[in-house]
Amino acid sequence: MHxxxxxxxxxxxxxxxxxxxxxxxxxxxxGFVAKRAALVDAxxxxxxxxxxxxxxxxxxxxxxxxxxxxxxxxxxxxxGHVHWAATDAEARQIILDICKAAGAKTVTKGKSMVxxxxxxxxxxxxxxxxxxxxxLGEYIIQLAKEPPSHIIVPAVHKTRAQVxxxxxxxxxxxxxxxxxxxxxxxxxxxxxxxxxxxxKADVGITGGNFLVAETGSSVIVTNEGNxxxxxxxxxxxxxxxxxxxxxxxxxxxxxxxxxxxxxxxGQETETYTTFSTGPRRVNxxxxxxxxxxxxxxxxxxxxxxxxxxxxxxxxVDNGRSKMLGGAFREMLRCIRCGACLNHCxxxxxxxxxxYGWVYPGPMGSVLTPLINGIDxxxxxxxxxxxxxxxxxxxxxxxxxxGLLRELRRQQFETGxxxxxxxxxxxxxxxxxxxxxxxxxxxxxxxxxxxxxxRKQGVLHALPLAGGWTDTRDLPAPQGGTFxxxxxxxxGARS
Amino acid sequence: MRVGLFVTCLADLMRPxxxxxxxxxxxxxxxxxxxxxxxxxCGQPALNSGDSGDTRQIAQRVIQAFEGFEAxxxxxxxxxxxxxHDYPALFVDDPVWRARAEDLSRRSHELxxxxxxxxxxxxxxxxxxxxxxxxxxxxxxxxxGVKGQPRKLLAGVSGMQLVEMQGTEECCGFGGTFCVxxxxxxxxxxxxxxxxxQASGAAAVLGGDLGCxxxxxxxxxxxxxxxxVLHTAEVLAGMGASPSIGxxxxxxxxxxxxxxxxxxx
Numbered sequence: 001m002h003x004x005x006x007x008x009x010x011x012x013x014x015x016x017x018x019x020x021x022x023x024x025x026x027x028x029x030x031g032f033v034a035k036r037a038a039l040v041d042a043x044x045x046x047x048x049x050x051x052x053x054x055x056x057x058x059x060x061x062x063x064x065x066x067x068x069x070x071x072x073x074x075x076x077x078x079x080g081h082v083h084w085a086a087t088d089a090e091a092r093q094i095i096l097d098i099c100k101a102a103g104a105k106t107v108t109k110g111k112s113m114v115x116x117x118x119x120x121x122x123x124x125x126x127x128x129x130x131x132x133x134x135x136l137g138e139y140i141i142q143l144a145k146e147p148p149s150h151i152i153v154p155a156v157h158k159t160r161a162q163v164x165x166x167x168x169x170x171x172x173x174x175x176x177x178x179x180x181x182x183x184x185x186x187x188x189x190x191x192x193x194x195x196x197x198x199x200k201a202d203v204g205i206t207g208g209n210f211l212v213a214e215t216g217s218s219v220i221v222t223n224e225g226n227x228x229x230x231x232x233x234x235x236x237x238x239x240x241x242x243x244x245x246x247x248x249x250x251x252x253x254x255x256x257x258x259x260x261x262x263x264x265x266g267q268e269t270e271t272y273t274t275f276s277t278g279p280r281r282v283n284x285x286x287x288x289x290x291x292x293x294x295x296x297x298x299x300x301x302x303x304x305x306x307x308x309x310x311x312x313x314x315x316v317d318n319g320r321s322k323m324l325g326g327a328f329r330e331m332l333r334c335i336r337c338g339a340c341l342n343h344c345x346x347x348x349x350x351x352x353x354x355y356g357w358v359y360p361g362p363m364g365s366v367l368t369p370l371i372n373g374i375d376x377x378x379x380x381x382x383x384x385x386x387x388x389x390x391x392x393x394x395x396x397x398x399x400x401x402g403l404l405r406e407l408r409r410q411q412f413e414t415g416x417x418x419x420x421x422x423x424x425x426x427x428x429x430x431x432x433x434x435x436x437x438x439x440x441x442x443x444x445x446x447x448x449x450x451x452x453x454r455k456q457g458v459l460h461a462l463p464l465a466g467g468w469t470d471t472r473d474l475p476a477p478q479g480g481t482f483x484x485x486x487x488x489x490x491g492a493r494s
Numbered sequence: 495m496r497v498g499l500f501v502t503c504l505a506d507l508m509r510p511x512x513x514x515x516x517x518x519x520x521x522x523x524x525x526x527x528x529x530x531x532x533x534x535x536c537g538q539p540a541l542n543s544g545d546s547g548d549t550r551q552i553a554q555r556v557i558q559a560f561e562g563f564e565a566x567x568x569x570x571x572x573x574x575x576x577x578x579h580d581y582p583a584l585f586v587d588d589p590v591w592r593a594r595a596e597d598l599s600r601r602s603h604e605l606x607x608x609x610x611x612x613x614x615x616x617x618x619x620x621x622x623x624x625x626x627x628x629x630x631x632x633x634x635x636x637x638x639g640v641k642g643q644p645r646k647l648l649a650g651v652s653g654m655q656l657v658e659m660q661g662t663e664e665c666c667g668f669g670g671t672f673c674v675x676x677x678x679x680x681x682x683x684x685x686x687x688x689x690x691x692q693a694s695g696a697a698a699v700l701g702g703d704l705g706c707x708x709x710x711x712x713x714x715x716x717x718x719x720x721x722x723v724l725h726t727a728e729v730l731a732g733m734g735a736s737p738s739i740g741x742x743x744x745x746x747x748x749x750x751x752x753x754x755x756x757x758x759x
Contacts, residue, residue, distance in 0.1 A: 009678075016678050345665045349682045383676050385669025385683075386542060387632035403540060412544030421671075424539060429548035432503075433555055434533045439531070446507050450744065457742035458715045467674030471681040472712035475508065475739045479746025482501050482510035486529050 004098025004356035008379035009356040018351075021157050025348050028162045035266025036393070049259055054397045056252050057333040060244075060326060067213045067246045068315065078278025080311035087117035091316045095120060095205070095238060096127055098312055102236045104202035106131060110220060110227035111135035112207030113151050113336055114240045114316050116369040117371070120205070132197040134189055134226035143170045149352030151359065152264050152338035157351050162188075194226065203309065204234030208241035209335070210256060211313070214234040214249045217277040218313060221260065221270040228274050237276065237308035243315050244332040259395035263337040280307030317369045327406050331366050333396040340390035340400060346383055355380060362390040362400040369407055372406060378416055381407035442481050450477040495613075497525040500559045500577070500602075502569030503535035504704035509739065510746070512704060515731035516569040516605050523615040530559040536573040541580060542670050553581045555592050565612070566598065569605045569727050571634020572703050573611055578602045604634055605727055606702060610643035618650035620732040623754075627659045627696035628726070629687070629710070631703035635663060640702060644726045648700070651729060656704040659694035661686070668709040684713045691721060698738070700729055711739035 004011075015021055040046045059065055070125045072082040083098075085091035091114075099107060109115065122141070124131045133142040137155040141148055143166045148154030155163070167189060174193060180186050188243050198204075208218040215267045218239045220227045231237040247253060261267045323332055341347045341361030352360035356377070359367045362478050365380040374381075381404045390400045411417050431438050453459040453476025461469045466475060497520055505512040513529075522525045537552035556577065560566045568574045578599045585592040611616040628648065634640035662718050667673060667683025673682075687710060691699050699721060711723035722738035737743045742755050 012676070012678050016682055017706075032677065053517065055734060062737050231542065268707075306682075345667070345683050345686075346679055349679050349686075383672070383679065385632070385667065385672045385680075386667050387665035387669070388636040389632070389663070389665070392636060405544070406543065408544035409546050410544070412541050414548075417544060423676075425543050425545055429537075429545065432547075434552050435532045435534050435555070435559075436532045437616070442507055457737060457744055458712070458740045462715075465674065467677045468712070471677055471716065472709065473715040473740060475708050475711050475715070476744050477508045478510055478744045480510070481528070482506045482513040483531065485510055485746065486513075487531070490529075 002078060004427045006356070008354065008356065008383065011356060012308045012350050012383075015350040019248050020159050021351050022164075024157050024159060025351055026417075028150075029342050029348040032266055032338075036262055036342070038267055039262045039268060043217055043258075043262070046259075046262070047386070049255060050129055050395055052255050053259055053335075053395060054333065055428060056247060056255065057396055059164075060247060061329060061332055062109055062241065062488065064246070064324065067248060068243060071211050071216060071246050073214040074213065075278065075311075076216075076313075078214065078216050079281070080278045080313060082310060083314045085118075085211065085314055085316045088316070089116045091240065091314055091318070092120060092123040094314050095240065097126070098236065098238055099124070099129060099203050099308075099368060102202055102310070104198065105235070106132065106201045107205060108134050108197055108201040108230045108234060109138070109202045110130050110204070110206035110222065110230040111138050111154070111357060112205065112240055113148075114207055114242055115205060116148060117318065118240070118316060120240070122341070126275075132194070134194050134198070134230050135222065136187065136224055136226070139190060143167075147353065149360065150341060150361075151336055151361075152341075157353065168260060187220045198229040198233045199232040202229070203236045203238060204230040204232075205240060206231050208239045208245055208313070209260065210253050211246040211249055212248075212253060212275075213246055215275075215277055217250075217275045218381045219253055219273065219275050221273045223258065223265070223271045225272045228272060231274070231276060231308065232306045232443065234308055236310040236312065237279070239311075239313045240275070240316060243317055243320050244334075247416060256395075260335055260337050263339040263393065263395040276311065279309055279311040280304040323370055327404055328370055331363075331403060332397050333398055334363055334367075335396060336363075337395055339393045339395065343389045343393045345387065345389070346385070352470070362404070363398075366400060366407065374407060374414070375416055378411065381405075381411065392415065439481070439483055443484055446477050446481050447479060450479050452476070495525050495564050497527050498566045499527050499529045500536070500556075500560070500566055500570075500573060500574045500624060501529060501533060501699050502570045502704065504708070505569060505675065508708065509704060509725070511728055511733055511736060512725045515725065515727040515733050516567070518731040519605065519615075519727060520567065522619075523609055523613045523619065525565075525613075528563065531734060532559040536576045538573065538576050539670060541584075542575060543714075546584065550584050553577075553584055553595065553679055554591065557581070557591070557598050560598055560601075561594075566602045567605050567608045568602075569630055569702050569725065570705075571604045571638045571640050572705060574602050574604045575633040591594045601638050604638040604640050604702065606643045606647060606730075607640050610646055613740030616647065616650060618647050620650075620730055620731050620734065621652045622698075622699045622700065622729050622734040623653035625655045625657055625695055626698045626700055626729075627657050627691055628662065629666060629691075629699055629701040629706060630663045631660075631701050631706045632663075632665050634702045644700070644702060647730050648713075648726065654729075657694050659690040659696070661690045663688075666706045666710055668703075668705045670705065673709055680709070681713065685710055688713060688717070688719065692719070696721070698724060700724055700726045701724050707739050715740040752758035 083094045133139045140155040149157040210219040261269045281304045347361040369377040384399045458473035501513045530587040537549045539550040581595040666687045
C-alpha cells in the first residue's frame with residue numbers, strides 16, 4: 001500500500017508552473033503521437049491487430065489459471081523456478097531470498113514497472129545490495145533519486161542539461177570529469193559506466209513484457225540492449241512481472257509485438273526483442289555439473305554459450321486476481337505501452353509525478369486506486385475530462401473512460417465523494433427530475449443572470465463558481481430560456 | 495419526419511439561439527419539430543460524478559418524454575452520446591427499461607450528423623464572412639462520429655474560409671465538472687486550444703457542443719482576445735451575426751420566425 005504525502009492539487013500546481021517540465025512534455029508527447037500516427041496509417045491491418053489482441057487477452061483472462069499453470073510447468077521443465085507473490089511485500093521477500101541464497105552483492109536491473117510497483121529498489125538497497133538500473137532513463141532517475149514519470153520513458157521530464165549535471169556529479173568519482181553537452185556523449189559515458197556493472201553483477205532482474213505459456217519463455221523488448229546484458233551476464237536472472245502478462249503461444253507474441261512498438265514509441269519494432277527460456281543449458285558430458293536431464297530431454301547435445309546459472313520468475317498478483325472477476329477486468333489487458341499517456345491532455349499538462357505513484361496517465365488513474373485502494377487516490381479518476389482519446393489509441397481497446405467513471409461510481413456509493421459536491425449534485429438532480437419546477441426556477445434565475453452580464457457579455461465572478469471564474473469569464477445567458485420563448489411563440493401560433 | 499428536439503440544458507439556459515438554429519435547420523430539411531416540455535437535462539453531471547441512482551431517474555424522464563418520435567435530435571454530441579451510449583448501460587438489471595433505453599438510443603442523433611447522414615441535407619443558405627476554424631468536440635467526434643458532417647455543411651456557407659487548426663481533435667479542457675474541480679489543468683488545456691486557434695489565423699471558432707464553447711469563449715473573453723465563438727448550427731442557420739458567445743449585447747432569442755437576420759458585411 002502506498003499513499004502519497006502531498007495532495008494532488010499541490011503536485012499539479014507545481015507541475016503546471018514548471019517551465020522545464022512543460023517544455024519536456026511538449027517535445028516528447030508531440031513526437032510520440034506523430035510517429036505512432038504515421039505508422040498506424042501505414043499499416044492497414046492495425047485495427048484488425050487491435051481486435052485480435054483484445055480477443056487473445058480476453059481468452060487468456062477467461063482461462064488465466066490454466067495458462068499460468070501451463071506456463072509454470074514449462075518453466076520448470078526448462079530448469080527454471082516460478083514463485084507466486086500474492087502481494088508486493090511477498091514479491092520483495094521472494095526476491096530478497098533469492099539474492100541472499102545467491103550470495104549476491106550487486107544487482108543490475110532492466111526496466112520493470114512491476115519492480116517499481118512493488119518498491120523493489122528500496123528493499124534491495126535497505127538489505128545492503130548495490131542496485132544499478134541499466135535502462136538509460138531508469139539510470140538517470142535512479143541517480144536523481146526520483147520515481148519514473150512515464151512508464152516507457154521514465155526520465156521524460158529531465159532536460160539534457162539536467163542529465164549532464166547528474167552525470168558530472170555521479171561519474172566524476174569514476175574518473176569521468178568532462179561536462180557533456182551532446183546526447184551521444186552522454187549515452188556513451190553511461191554505456192561505459194554500466195558496462196562495468198553488468199560484469200560485476202551477481203543477479204540481473206528484468207521485467208517481462210510477455211510470458212509464453214507453450215514454451216515457458218519470458219519476453220522483453222528494449223531499445224538499448226541493456227536487458228540482454230542484464231539477464232545473460234549475471235549468474236542469476238530474476239523476471240518480475242504481473243500474472244496477467246501470460247499469452248498462449250509464440251504466434252500470439254508476434255501480434256502483441258507489432259502493436260506494442262507502434263503504440264509505445266512509434267517504431268515498427270523495438271531494437272531488441274529477447275526471449276528467455278530457462279537457465280543456461282550445460283551438457284552433462286561437457287561439464288559434469290548437471291544431471292543432463294534437461295539437455296537430453298530437449299535433444300540438445302551442446303551447452304549454451306551464455307546465460308544465467310539460475311532462472312527465476314516472480315509472478316506478482318498484488319490486486320490483479322481481485323480485478324479479474326469484477327468491473328475492472330478489462331484493465332488486465334493492458335500491455336503497458338504508454339500510448340494513453342502520450343495522448344492524454346491531462347498527462348501532457350501535468351506530467352507523471354503529479355499522479356503520485358508509479359503508474360501515471362489514464363492507465364495509472366485506473367490502476368492506482370485499484371492497487372492502493374480507492375480511498376487513497378480520490379482525485380485520479382476525477383481528474384479526467386472523459387474525452388476518450390486514450391480509448392481510441394489503446395492497442396487492446398481498454399475502455400479507460402468507462403473504467404474511470406466506474407471508479408467515480410464506487411467513490412460515490414462508498415461516500416468518498418466530498419459532501420459539498422454530493423449535496424449540490426443531489427439537489428440539482430432532484431430539481432432536474434421535476435420539469436415544471438425546473439422550468440419555473442430557470443425562468444426566474446436565468447433572466448437575472450443575463451441582466452447582470454448583458455452589458456459586458458460576460459460575468460467576471462459568481463459566488464461559489466471560483467473554479468470557473470478565477471481564470472475564465474462566464475458568458476452571460478442570452479436572456480429568457482428557450483423553453484419559455486418556444487412556448488410563447490407556439491402558444492401564439494396555435 | 496416528426497422529430498423530437500432535445501434542447502440540452504445549456505442551450506435552453508445559456509444560449510437559446512442554438513436551439514432555435516437547430517429548429518430552423520431541421521425545418522429547412524423538411525422535419526416537423528416538436529419540443530417536449532418535460533425535458534430538463536440528459537443527466538450527465540450525475541452520470542460523470544458517479545451518481546448512477548439519480549442518473550437513472552433522469553434518464554427515465556427523458557425516455558418517457560421522447561417516446562413516439564421517429565427521431566430524437568439535439569445540438570450536442572455530448573448529450574446525445576450520453577442518451578445513445580450510456581442510457582442502455584444504466585439499466586443492465588432492468589429488462590423493461592433497458593429495452594426502452596435501447597429504443598431511444600436507436601432513434602437518437604446529434605444534429606449535424608442527422609442532417610447529413612440521415613436526411614442527406616446540404617441546402618445551407620447562410621453567409622458568414624471571414625476565416626473560421628472548427629473544434630472537434632470530444633464526445634461528438636468519438637462517441638457520435640461527428641467529423642465530416644459539420645465541415646461538409648460549412649462548405650456551403652458563402653463568404654467563409656474554413657481552415658483546420660493543429661490539434662483540432664484535442665480536448666479543450668471543459669469536461670463538465672472537471673473544469674471547476676481542476677481549474678489549473680483545465681485552464682492549461684484551454685490555453686493550448688486557444689494557441690492553436692490563434693495560430694490558424696481564424697477570426698472565429700465554431701463547435702458543436704456548448705460546454706466546450708462556453709469554456710473557450712470564457713477564457714478568450716478573460717484574456718481579451720478578438721476571437722468570436724459560435725455554435726456551428728447558429729452559423730449554418732444564418733444567425734452568425736448575433737453577438738457571439740460572451741460578446742456584449744446578448745439579446746433574448748428571436749426565434750425561427752426571425753431567424754433570417756442581417757449578415758455581417
